[in-house]
Structure formats: structure tokens, C-alpha cells
Amino acid sequence: MPELPEVEVSRQGVSPWLSDQTITNIVVRQRQMRWPVPAEISQAVGQQVLNVNRRAKYLLIEVETGTIVLHLGMSGKLRVVDASLPPVKHDHIDIVLGSGKCLRFNDPRRFGACLWQPEGTQLPQMQNLGPEPLTDAFDEERLYTLSRQRKGAIKNFVMDNAIVVGVGNIYANEALFMAGIDPRRAAGRVSAKRYKLLTAAIKQVLAEAIEQGGTTLKDFAQSDGNPGYFKQKLRVYGRAEAPCLSCQTPIKSVVIGQRNTFYCPSCQR
CATH class of the missing domain: 1.10.8.50 (Helicase, Ruva Protein; domain 3)
Structure with a gap:
């Protein structure tokens, strides 16, 4: 199962491709993940990616009106590919960018997640989390x-x-x-x-x-x-x-x- 270092490495890898890009489309091929992918995820379309952060094992793609929250689950993988590249088996979600690239989420076991957190709210999954281990708050x-x-x-x-x-x-x-x-x-x-x-x-x-x-x-x-x-x-x-x-x-x-x-x-x- 991907743990914190793997999620942080993924964040570092995809962040340069996503930052300041406009999300032009979100393609959901499979909604039945660990939690159903909400239709509200489409609210990110047309918005610019402001930040790509991480909280615990969650990857946070922040736009003006909210945050796309990704969790890799047990077998999830993220790739930045040309949006025109045909999907393969288990390519469940594409976050398409104005650059012509897309962030592609592949998850054979479907224990991963793609959720929408509106600005000013906090998903239940994000509540009651302890401090990040690499910060001074953890001692x-x-x-x-x-x-x-x-x-x-x-x-x-x-x-x-x-x-x-x-x-x-x-x-x-x-x-x-x-x-x-x-x-x-x-x-x-x-x-x-x-x-x-x-x-x-x-x-x-x-x-x-x-x-x-x-x-x-x-x-x-x-x-x-x-x-x-x-x-x-x-x-x-x-x-x-x-x-x-x-x-x-x-x-x-x-x-x-x-x-x-x-x-x-x-x-x-």
C-alpha cells in the first residue's frame, strides 16, 4: 500500500505539470471506488490549479472553489500523460489540463478515492488527523x-x-x-x-x-x-x-x- 513517502513522491512528481494549469475536463470512467466519485467533482472544470499539497496520504489539488482529494488506496498510480493517449485497463479518472496533458489515475483494486471538498469545508476523511511527522508539531x-x-x-x-x-x-x-x-x-x-x-x-x-x-x-x-x-x-x-x-x-x-x-x-x- 502506498504510504506517506510514496504519496509525497507522487505529489512532487505531478506538481510541476499541474500547477497554474487550467482544468479543462474531468473524465470519470469508473465511479465505484472506495467511496463513489461525486458528480460535484466537475466543479473544478474551468478552474486554475492553485496548489498541489498533501495531507497524510491524501493528495490535494486545490482550485479556487475547492479541492480535488485523491487517495491511492492499495494499488493506485498517478501518471501525467498526453490527454490523447488511449486509456488502458483500470485507468479510471483523467484530470485534463489546458496544456494537453492529463493526470491519469489507474487503480486495479479500486480501493483508492477521488473526492471533492468545497472551499471552507472539510471532508470527514480529513478530520481528526494528527500532525504531519516531518513537522515540528510532531515531537x-x-x-x-x-x-x-x-x-x-x-x-x-x-x-x-x-x-x-x-x-x-x-x-x-x-x-x-x-x-x-x-x-x-x-x-x-x-x-x-x-x-x-x-x-x-x-x-x-x-x-x-x-x-x-x-x-x-x-x-x-x-x-x-x-x-x-x-x-x-x-x-x-x-x-x-x-x-x-x-x-x-x-x-x-x-x-x-x-x-x-x-x-x-x-x-x-
Whole structure:
């Protein structure tokens, strides 16, 4: 599933093609996505793209009267192509631009979304989100304070979008390894000192992933079609029974919160 770095890389890739362009048409070939594509999306036609931003895993294409909100779901991909290029299977949505290009949304599993958020409103999906992890609003004090009395696993805690957005499964595994914290440990039993290490690790692993273009596992590719290269830097994720890169102990795999979880039983406690 594309996580925050993959969405940010997609934003960086498509933004130069969309910014200041006029949306001349929106072609919806399949309305039945994760949520039905609303007819109100057509309100963006004829308007200029003011900004292309990101909130959590949502890509935000802002025009004067509202925002087109895109979510890549599990298998969504964005491409900037010539608007005249015939669509292929699973090309569900085209946002056509005055330049003759279009932003094409392909999603085989249809767990992605394309929504319309009128100016001055906020979609339910955008409410109750925690701070962005790469901003000063996310720090160790927040994690420590909110974790007190929590008995659930710390991995689930840092993946909670109300705590901090965008720390998906891959990067939670990697950050917990970097901080030396067992992912099974209760969030309330982690000290302030260790939360400081974890906060720094989360910021580092996400920044590295963005710099490397994201993590290509099966479905994700950048907007130019190139793969993300962070997979080559994964320290624990997907490496069950392989030797730990720090101590050579075999990496273990368990399921936490219905997600595959990888950790080193020697380095993480």
C-alpha cells in the first residue's frame, strides 16, 4: 500500500505539470471506488490549479472553489500523460489540463478515492488527523504524553493517524528497529528517553524514503514510471529469518494488529 513517502513522491512528481494549469475536463470512467466519485467533482472544470499539497496520504489539488482529494488506496498510480493517449485497463479518472496533458489515475483494486471538498469545508476523511511527522508539531513530548496508560502495542500506537499521520506499516517497522524498541511492547511502558529516539527515527526513515523515491514492493511506482529505491535500504521489513544487519540474529516475524511485523529479538527490547 502506498504510504506517506510514496504519496509525497507522487505529489512532487505531478506538481510541476499541474500547477497554474487550467482544468479543462474531468473524465470519470469508473465511479465505484472506495467511496463513489461525486458528480460535484466537475466543479473544478474551468478552474486554475492553485496548489498541489498533501495531507497524510491524501493528495490535494486545490482550485479556487475547492479541492480535488485523491487517495491511492492499495494499488493506485498517478501518471501525467498526453490527454490523447488511449486509456488502458483500470485507468479510471483523467484530470485534463489546458496544456494537453492529463493526470491519469489507474487503480486495479479500486480501493483508492477521488473526492471533492468545497472551499471552507472539510471532508470527514480529513478530520481528526494528527500532525504531519516531518513537522515540528510532531515531537517526543506528544508521543510520550499520549502514550501514558496505553496497553496496546507501540507499533499500533505510532500507526494511529490520530497520533501522527502517515507512519504506515513499513516505516513503523523500520523506525522501531532504528530506535531499538520491540514492536510488541505496550506503548505506555516506553520511557520518554526512548520516545525521543523513536521520534527521531520516524523522521529519519520517512525523510530517507522520500529522498529515495519511496518503496517499491509490488504496485507502487513514481509518477514518471520509475520505481522507488528505498526497498534496498529496508533493515527489517520483509526480512524474516535473514540475519540482522547489526548483530546477525535472525529477524523474527509476528502479526500485530493484523499486519506483518518484523523485528530483531536482540537489538529491540
